[in-house]
Each structure stands twice: as C-alpha cells, then as structure tokens.
Amino acid sequence: MGAFGGRAAIAGIGATEFSKNSGRSELALAAEAVRAALDDAGLAPGDVDGMVTFTMDTSPEIGVARAAGIGELSFFSRVHYGGGAACATVLQAALAVAAGVARAVVCYRAFNERSGRRFGAGVRHREPSAEGVALGWSLPFGLLTPASWVAVQASRYLHLHGLEPEVFGHVAVTARRYAATNPAAYFHGRPVTLAEHAASRWIAEPLRLLDCCQETDGGQAFVVTSTERARTLRHPPAVITAAAQGAAAGQEQMTSFYRGEPGRLPEAGVVARRLWRDSGLRPSDIDVGILYDHFTPHVLMQLEEFGFCAPGGAGEFVAADRLPLNTHGGQLGEAYLHGMNGIAEAVRQLRGSAANQVADVAHVLVTAGTGVPTSGLLLGADG
Template sequence: MSGAGSGLRARAAVVGIGATEFSKDSGRSELRLAAEAVRAALDDAGLTPADVDGMVTFTMDTNPEITVAQACGIGELGFFSRVHYGGGAACGTVLQAALAIASGVAETVVCYRAFNERSGRRFGSGVQDREPSAEGAALGWMMPYGLLTPASWVAMAAQRYLFTYGLTPEEAFGPVAVVARRHAATNPAAHFHGRPITLADHAASRWIVEPLRLLDCCQETDGAQALVLTSVERARDLRRPPAVVLGAAQGAGRGQEQMTGFHRGDLAALPEAAATARRLWRATGLGPADIDVGILYDHFTPFVLMQLEEYGFCGRGEAAGFVTEGRLPLNTHGGQLGEAYLHGMNGIAEAVRQVRGTSVNQVPGAERVLATAGTGVPTSAVVLGSDG
C-alpha cells in the first residue's frame, strides 16, 4: 500500500550542511547567524548562491527568506515556504523541500533555522507575554493553574508515564540523559564537549518541575543550522555523498494541542508521533528493524522514551530498558541535551553525517537514519539513506 510521501522516495537528497558555532551569547543578529549557516551549507555542497531557487524555514524564524537570500547573494526564488509548530517543524522543512524538488517547482532548496535562544528570547521562560491569538487562548486554559512553561506541560505527561509503568525518574529518564551527554563529550561542536555525566549526576541535578530535573531538559542555544537539498541525479555530481530522502512525513493527532493535550486520551503516549510513524513507515516501506541510527528530538528525556515506543522500536513502557541496553544508537551528536538546541535542525545534520560516514561518533555501516522533530506538538520525521 502506498502512502502519503511515497512519491518522494529517492527523489531528493541533502547535499550540504552548515552551521555556526553553538553558544550562549552569539554577539550577532539572527540574520547574520542564518546567513553564515546558509553560506556554510552551500560551500559544503560545492554550490553557489546562484544555484538556489527555493528556501524553507520555520514560522517562528525571524529571518525572512528574501532577506536571507539578499544577505547570501541568492537571486530569484521560485519557491518559499514555512512550517508551523516550533520544533515540530524541523523535518517538515525537509519534506517541503523534497516536495518542491520532486514536483519540479524548485531545483535547489535551502532549509534554515537561526535564533538567539539563550541571549535573546528564551522559550523556556514561559508564554505569559505572548500576543493574543487562538494559540494563546488555548494555552490560557492552563496558565491560571501555573502551567506557564514547556517543562511544566511535559511534566504532566512524564508523571503519568512513570505512574503507568511503575518507574522512577532515575531509572526511566536518567539513561536518556547519560547517552546524550556521552556522545556530546566526544563531539567538539557540542556545548558539553568533554563533560559526560553519570546516572548519579542526573539524579543529583536540581528539580525544574517534578519529575523533570535540570538534566532532563534541553539547552538554550544561540546559533543556526542550514541544509541544502537537490535532486538525487544532480546530487551524484556534487562534492559530498548524497543523503537521500527515503521518505518524510508530518502528523497531528485528534484533538491536538501544543504540549498541553491533557484530555485527549492516554497521557503517557504521543499520538502525533504515532500518526507520523504510520505515515513514514508506509511511505518508505521500512520499519524500525531497518533503522541503523535514531536521531530523536530530545527537548525533554521522557518524550524520547515515548517516541521509541510510538515508532515501534519497543513495547509500551519498555523504552528505558531499550535505551539502557543500547539496542539502537541514539543521538550520536549529543542531541539537544548535549550538543545544542537548534529546534532539531542540528539533528538532521547529524543524520546526514551518519549517512556520509563522517560523524565523530560514527556508527559502522549506517545506511538508514531516522530523524524526528519536536513532539507534544504537530510533528514530522524523515528517513535519510545512502544512495543505492
């Protein structure tokens, strides 16, 4: 049975990746960060700004496509698009780019995300200052009860997950944090390079919102990441081995909210991830057993566990043991817990490196890599693979 996105199979490829340094105070504008990352990605691909005719980013990005194009020396654009829902948009940008390429709307598309999320607007500080909107009205049902931050929203689901499966925060969430930091420790680009942690370190870190501790929460980062996509045929003549888009999908569950879906069924599950997984596996003809590396969006450790279960890597309540046993290489760049929080775009770049064979924590024989986007919100995912 063919599915949504099946027409994308092996039609487009990521041919360039580029990023700024990841810091806590970039000292420059978000536009400059975006331009630096885009130029670096084009150089990595062996392409020039004149080759670009499409751009995709997040609705949350402050850098207009035409302004980034001007800053980078890009000429006419024939395609430009934005994807909503914060970190849930990450792999959606690749989906949009691949759709444009497969349909002939564009030939070479740049996806980018840039922000000063530590020195500028800090998402973790809460939503109390948002402009009036439909989204704000929905969140307003939670705000009077003190649930103002993403950590407080996720804590509700995390607590239910622990209760449902009879787990403690230390045994369930600790292994996810330790794995991420172990990989970050050997990644020179990571903020936590050279700084692994132990389970005891995780258990000793301060509470943010019970049952989430500091080491269960992703970083706040200044920086930018860009990706360049083109057709597989053209990719074969470029500088780097192509990371072929084997499939991509988006998903939103019934009664979807933005991390506050406390009344839509099983609080210890992620329906949007389940919807995306079904579409992705159907579109690619692949399944969990075919994946060599998992780059799972780790804004909070419990949602990594739930993603493993929703994508079918293990049964309900089994993900903590799955991670502890190392049954799938996870977040080999260090994830957003250890490398940087770039709304998941740096995770897609790591998926590309794994396919190329150039990761600092390379998994031998990695041919198919799953990358996912933010959960708790409408989300997206992509499988990248080697050419042939």
Template sequence: MSARKADTLGGRAAIVGIGATEFSKDSGRSELKLAVEAVQAALDDAGLTPADVDGLVTFTMDTSPEISVAQACGIGDLTFFSRVHYGGGAACATVQQAALAVATGVAEVVVCYRAFNERSGRRFGSGVQHREPSAEGAALGWSLPFGLLTPASWVAMAAQRYLYAYGLKPEVFGHVAVTDRRHAATNPAAYFHGKPITLAEHAASRWIVEPLRLFDCCQETDGGQAIVVTSVERARDLPRPPAVITAAAQGAGRGQEQMTSFYRDDLTGLPEMGVVARQLWRSGGLTPADIDVAILYDHFTPFVLMQLEEFGFCGRGEAAGFVAEDALPLNTHGGQLGEAYLHGMNGIAEAVRQIRGTSVNQVPGAARTLVTAGTGVPTSGLLLGADG
C-alpha cells in the same frame, strides 16, 4: 473511504549540504547574520553557490525572512519559499517541503535554515510571557491559570502520568540524558564537549518541574544550521555522498494542542508522532529493525522514551530499558541536551553525517537513519538513506 495513494516522494530528492555556526550561549551577532553564515557553510559543503539556489524554507517564530536571507546571501530569484509552524515540530517538515518542491520541479536547489539567539535573546524555555487573544491563546487559557506556564511544566504533566502508568521512577529518564551527554563528550562541536554525566549525577541534579530534573531539559543555544536539498540526479554530480530522502512525514493527532494536549484519552504516548511513524514506515517500506541510527528530538528526556515506543522499537513502558541496553545508536551528536538546541535542525545534520560516514561517533555501515522533530506539538520526521 478510498485507498490512499502510494507515496511517490521517496528517492526523488536528497540532502547534499549541511552547515552550521558555532553553538554558544552568546553569539554576539544578529540572528540574520547567523542564518547567512549557516546557509553559506551549507552551500560550500554542497559544492554549490548562492546563484544555484531558487528556494528557501524556514520556521515560523523566526526573525530572518526568506527574502532577507536571500538578499544577504546574494541569492537571486526565488521560485519557492515556505515556513512551517509549531516550533521544533517544523524541523523535518522543512526538508519535506524542500523535497516536495524539488520532486515537482517547483525549485531545483532549496535551502532549509533555522537561526536564533535562543540563549542571549528570546528564550523559548521561559514560556508564556504575554499572549494576545487568539485561538492558540484560548487553548493555553485552560492551563496557564494553574501555573503551567513553561514547556517544562507542560511536559511534566505527561511525564508524571507515564511514570505512574508503568510503575516507574524519575531516574529512568536518566538513561537518555547519560546517552546524549556521552556522545556530546566526544563531539568537538557540542557545547558539553568533554562533559559526560553519570546516572547518579542526573539523579542529583535539581528539580525544574517534578518529575523533570535539570538534566532532563535541553539547553538553550545561540546558533544557526542550514540544510541543502536537490534532486538525487544532481546530487550524484556533487562532492559529498547524498543522503537520500527515503520518506518524509508530518503529523498532528486527534485533540492536538501545542504541548497542552491534556484532554486526550491517554497521556502516556505521543499520538502526533504515531501519525508520523505510520507514514514513514509505510511510505519508506522499512521497519524499526532496518534503522541503523535514530536521531530523536530530545527537548525533554521523557518524550524520547515515548517516541521509541510510538515507532515500535520496543513495547509501551519499556523504552528506558531499551536505551539503557544501547539497543539502538541514539543521538550520536549529543542531541539537544548535549550538542545544541537548534530546534532539531542539528539532528538532521547528524543523520546526514552518519550516512556520509563522517560522524565523530560514527556507526559502522550506517545506511538508514531516522530523524524526528519536536514532540508534544504537531511534528514531522524523516527517513534518510545512502544512495543505491
């Protein structure tokens, strides 16, 4: 096998604008309206106008097509538009797509967006309601008859194995929940602003699917978030300090399924995130010791622990203690457990704020951030850094 060519994407594009709607349980408006509000807010933040935009990227499972958003925002011709699959696993990959377009000259200003009424409308957490015959449906068919119908039930299988393998109790997951809610408590944009929890409250919360309790599961949110990407050169002429895209990666592991990869050799890790981690460290030229803040996808607490281990921040089975010791600033916006569940896009925005120095829970001198997307599914990740 020939040697893989070196990554040449890093340092060629930057995030220059972030914008969001309020995060609520009932937005009272359409998902298209939410998308438009978020895109306009991100462009205002970047000091750009709709006329500057020539690219749009979003997720599949999204009801607001790129051309609809372009028309509603007053954006003109598009030279690039793209969608990324696998739910929350797409978050960082939307930025990767934007960076690739900018770096190759396909587009100059690309906006990534995600907007949904995930609480008042279709609730992803409710699981499988109806499945048409398909390859994806066939894979789920091995799990659904046994009652594994929801994301929580799918994650619970891996979580139970993780606890058994390392001789742990479900209470260890509480360290992630408490950390997230502590940060959300001081974040005015967070749904759980002013509402921290204790380990005892986590342990007393009701079971959802053992070993997952209520506070191990992310909330469901109505809202929108948008991210603006352009070249580093253009970014330097804009009002906000750029968050340079140091590295970007996607990953799917061997035997990968959508959250039901139960036939792998080992259920105690996240191989898809291992694929992402190896790419990010290699192409970004960094190590875990270089990271100032980590924004890790937290739809369920056990998978935060597994991510820390996949990225090499600690040994296997040691992540709960790592989080308990506050060894690394984690999910400083409150995460999806505390701020909002926007399929990881709000986490990217927080990583940008840390680089800018404007987070409500600012880490002094933060210059390098790690962001991850959805776990249990094919996924993605980013390393963002300060310019220069």
C-alpha cells in the same frame, strides 16, 4: 517508495558555532549557516531558487537571500509549531524539488535562543488568538513553561508503567556520553552519570535539570536538490527515503491534556505509521536514531510510538544501548537548534563523517519536536 521515491536528497549541510552568546544578529547567523551549507554542497548562491524555514524564525527568506547573495526565488515556504517543524522543512523542500517547482532549496533556522528570547522562560504575554485561548485552559493553573507542560505527561507516563524518574536518566547519560566526544558540542568533554542525573535539581517534578535541553545561539542550514544532481556534487547524497508530518486528533501545543491518554505522543504515531508505510522499512532496519530530545521523557515515548519497544520498555531499551541514539549529543548535549542539528548529524552518519561514527549506516530515522504537531524523516544512503 512513497511520494518521493528517493528523488530528492540533502546535498549540503552548514552550521555556525553553537554558543550561549553569539554576539551577532539572527540574520547574520542564518546567512552564515546558509553559505556554509552551499559551500559544503559545492554550489553557488545563484544556484538556489527556493527557501524554507520556521514561522518562528525572525529572518525572512528575502532577507537571508540578500545577505547570502542568493538571487531570484521561485519557491518559499514556512512551517509552524516550533521544533515540530524541523523535519517538515526538508519535506517541503523535497516536495518542491520532486514537483519541479525548484531545483535547489535551502532549509534554515537561526536564533539567539540563549542570549535573546529564551523559550524555557515560558509564556509571559499572549495576544488574543485561537492558540492563546487553548493555552487558557492550563496557564491559570501555573503551567507556564514547556517543562511544566511536559512534566504532566512525564508523571502520567511513570504512573502508567510503574516507573521512577530515574528511568529518564538513561537518555540524559547517553546524550552527554556522545556529546563528550563531539568537538562541536557545548558539553564536549563533559559526560554525566546516572548518579549526577539523579542529584540534579528539580525543574518541574518529575523533570530534573539534566532532563531538559539546553538553550543555544546558532544557525543550521541544508541544501535539498534532486538525487540525480546531488550525485554530481561534493558529497554522497543523503537520500530522502520518506518524510511525513503528523498532528493527532484533539492536538494542542504541548498542553494536550484533554484528548485521551496524556502519557503518550499520538502525533509521533501518525508520523511513524506514514514513514514505515511509505518506505517499506521497519524499526529493525534503522541503524541510527536521531530523536528530538527537548525533554528526556519524550525520547522514551517516541521510541515506543515508533515501535522500537513495548510501552514502558524504552528506558531499558536505551540503557541496553540497542540503537545508537543522538550520536551528536542531541539537544541535551550538542545544541538546541529546534532539531535542525539532528538532521545534520543524520547526514554525517550516512556520509561516514560523524564524530561518533557508526559502522555501515544505511538508514537513519530523524524526528522533530513532540507534544506539538510534528514531522519525521527517513534518510538513506544512495544505492
């Protein structure tokens, strides 16, 4: 069963309220989420000896440890590339647990992404760096925001497969349908129709407003420990069956327009091959898919890269509801937490406690941000 052999599991999940103006510091959000995850697991702060977060997180591990009452740390790590880091935080934690470097590792992410720095505003200033030089090939041509970068890929995807922008609406409608019945979702009680999707204003053609994830203030955290230890805690373990990171050849950050076919997500393919190989599972074994949905076209492309359907067939796949997809509402409907809230939903589905619970869930696929070096998880029920 790959590098982990089911030896590590997610034993606790915790989150703050998801809002548009938290009124609190990002450190306060991080500490609240961490404490909630520990309480969910039935562990004390002193039980934690490792922490993992994103390079983009403003709350350092030692600061969160002090704020949450955590003592000595023997392991701490960070993962780069924005939303692509989500599942990789759990990978790093699981590696530490499996290697005996740490016994209980907390993964966290917290930001005021709506009331503070808004990623959707795009690139306004960039210090000289290798990453900045790479962006220099696209920024002077007006490609300044994530939406504009993905719009190039989306246009190519539509052209390759002879599709119209309305195909993206199936993803938006599915996410908001689940969000409408999830009390924690920002869009609780507010589903949308295909007609409303098609009528929403253009952001960067062919992307409309309802093709773009929201902006959120909030925090999310998990506790990763050994599967054996997790069995003694408050909830059934969400076993880490497989975990992987992936960067494709010629990878750039959401502006990989010069590496071959721009209408695909080869970094997702790298992760998919590793997850299927290490787990022995196949798409037909997956009961719920939690796919990173910062923009609707990338959900379709991921379904194709992971082998759930043929190239160009993902719109029909989603429309036919062949796989429960982003049952919390995703980042389109619940909250934009850089994908961390999707991992929490996977755990709830395995526990049987999700707002939109799917029957008899044994295997959940979770993916992280695409268009950047990315990561993925296969989580399974214990036993």
